[in-house]
Amino acid sequence: MAHTTLLYNVISLSLSLAASALAPPPDTTQQAPTTVRAGYYFADDADLWPLSALDASLYTHLYYSSLSVHPTRHTLQLPADLAQARLLASFSRELKGRNPVLRTLLSLATAGAEDAAAGAARASGDPAFAAMAADPTSRVAFVDAAVRVPRENGFDGIDVAWRFPASVVEMADFGFLVAEWRAAAPKGFLLTATVYFSNHVFGAPFAGVDYPSEAVAGSLDWINVMAFGLRPADAAATVTAFDAPLYDRASHFSVSYGVVSWLDAGVPAGKVVMGLPLYGRSWFLRNKANSGVGAPVVAAGPKQRGSNATGAMSYAEVQALTTTAGGRAPVMTSYDNGSVSSYLAVGDVWVAFDGAAFVAEKLGFAARCSLLGYFLWPVNYDDANLTVTRRASEVWEQSKISSDLRNVTGVRQGKAPFELPPALGSPSPASEPVPVPTSASFSWLCRKKLDARLHLSVLIVLLY
Template sequence: MGNFTATLHAKNPSAKAFLSVGGAHARPDPFSNMEGNSDNRAAFIKSSIDVARRYGFDGLDLDWESPNNQQDMSNLAVFFREWRTSDNKESLAYGRPRILLSAAVYFASKFFLADVPWTYPGDAMKEYVDFVNPMCYDYRGSWDTTVTGSPALLYDNASNISTSYSISSWIEDGVPSKKLVMGMPMYGKTWQLKDPNVHGIGAPANGTGPGNGGIMSYDDIVAFNLANGANVVYDNDTVSTYSYAGTNWIGYDDPTSIRNKVKYAKDQGLGGYFFWALGTDRNWTLARAASLAWDGST
C-alpha cells in the first residue's frame, strides 16, 4: 500500500489517497456492533488512523452501505463525532495535517423504501465529515426483470428514485452541496425484451440480458454494441442511455449522459463526482467526458 500512496503523491498535481473500509459485500452487523459500543468505536478509530498514517493515506472513507435501523444511524452520528475528535487530536499531537474523513452512502439521505424509513444524521455529517459520497446508481436491476429500466437516471418524473432526488435530499437533510460528491457507475444493467419491437425505457421484459447476472461493464457494453450492431439511444428526459439488439437491452451511461450529469453536479455546486469503477472504462472515454464537463471544456 505504501507504493500505491507514494505513486499518487508523485503525480503532478499530487493526488490524494483514501483508504476505504467496507463495501457492497461487507456484512452490516460488524459495523453495527462496532458503532454501537464505545470500546469498539475507540479501537476502530485508533486502528484506522494508525493504518492511514503508516501507509501514507491522506484520508479514510467509511463505506457502510446498509445501516439496519434508526439506532444504527444515531450511533453513526456518535461515531463520526468521535472519529473527527480523535483525528484532530492526533493531528495536533504530531504537528501534521489531519486525515480527511468521508463516507460512502445510500443514494438518498433517507432509506425511504424501507417499511420503517430511517434517516442519516445529516447534521453530524455536515459537522464532522469532509465529504459525503452518495452512490447514485443501482436504481433498477435484476430484482425486477419484468420491465427495462435506467439504473442511474438523473431525472424520474414517476418516482423519487433518481439522482436529482438523491442530491436534493442530502441538501435538505443539512449536508452542504459543496460536501457532496455524486457517484456514477461505469457499468450497466441488462434485460431480455419480450418483444424486440418494443424497446423503450420501461418496455416489457422477461429476465436479465447479457453479462454477469444482468450486469455489464462499460467496456463490455461498448464491445457488445459494436459486435451486435446495437441501436444506441440517449434519453434526454431521464439523462440516461440505453442500447438494444434483438431482444437484448442495456441501460447505462455513455459520454453524453455523463457530460450532462456532471454539468448538473457543477450547477448544483457539488464538491465533485466519482466513478465506480475506473477500471471498467473504455480507454478513459467516460472519465475524459466527465473531466471536460467539470472544467467547462464541453
C-alpha cells in the same frame, strides 16, 4: 488452512510496515479541497485495469476500495490475499509518484460492496459494521485502526462506506462513529462517507430511516452520494428501467432527488460529491421487438468478466457489445432527454448506461447546484481510451471557471410526478465532441425552483 491464513496476515503486516517506510507520510496540513474529481478503484478488479494503466492526472482524489469489518471480531479486516496486500501497500506510493498533488483515501466498506451494480435500492444493512458501531469499546478500537492503517500505507484519509445503516439506532451509531473518527484523526486527515439519500432509504426492509445530517455536516469533509443503482436487476425486476436517471417523472428514484435530499437536510453544497456510474445495467428482453424503457424482461443480463455479475456490464463492455454484435444483430441506441439517460438494445440484451454526453449533462446539473465535485464508480470499468473519465474531467474543469454554472443554486426535483420542461436536443451518439453545457442549455433548471417538501426529521432521544 488456518496456518495459511496466519501466514498471509503476517505477510500483509510486513508489507504494510515496509510501505510505511517507503511511502511519504500523508500531508496532514493540507487545506480543504476546492474541487473533487474522484474515483473508486476496485482492488478485486485490479486485473481488469492495473494501477499502471490509470492516468492519475485526471483525478484529485482516488479511493482504494475496499477493506471491511471482520464479521466476528469487529476489527478492521486486512487483505489475506498476498496480491491484495501488495496492492494496498503500493497504492498511494505508485499513484502519487505520477501525480504528487493527488490525495488517496482508504474506503472501509460493507463486505462484498465492490459489486459495481449493487443497487442502493436493495441495501439490506451490514451486521458486522452495525455490531462494531454499536459497542463503544469496539468503536474506539476500530477508529484507532482505521486511522493508523491508512497513515502507515501513505493514505491521506478514510471513507466510511457502510452500506447501509438499517435502523434508527444504526443511524445514530453512524453519527457517533463519524464524530469519533473526526476527534481521533490528525489535522488535515480527510474523512468522507459513501451514502445514499439523506432520508427514506428506498427498497430496504426498514422505513423512515434518516442519516444524522448534523453529524455528517460537522464531522466529514464531504459525502459521496451514490446516485446510481436505483433500480433492481435481480429476479424481482420485471421490466427494463434506467439505473441512474437524472430525473424521474414518476418517482424519486433519481440522481437529482438524491443530491437535493442532502442539500435540503442542511449539508452544504460544498460538502456534496455526486456519483457517476461506469457500468451499465442489463437485462434479457422477453421480446426483442419490444425494447423500450419499461419493456418486459425475463432475467438479468449476461454475466461479464468485468463486473463478474449478472445484470451489469463495465462501460468498456457496453462499448464492446456494439462492435462484437457486428452484422448478427442490429444495435439500437436511444437517448431520453427527459430523464437524461440512455440505453442500447442488441438482440435480446438491453443495457442502460451513462455515455460521455449524459455525463456532461449530469455534471452541468452538479455545477448548477454548486456541488464540490463528482466521483466515478469504479474507475476500473472505463474503456481503453478512458472516454468517460477524460470527458468528466474536462467538463468539470471548464464548469469550475464558468460563472453561469457555478454561481446559481436552488436546483430541485419536486414531488413526483415532476413536470419536466421541453426536451433538450438529443446528443449525437457519434464520436464528435459534446459541447460543455451552458447556461442556455440548462436555463430550464432554474426556471422553476422546486419545493422538495422533504419530511422534517424527528429528533429521537435513545435511552440505553
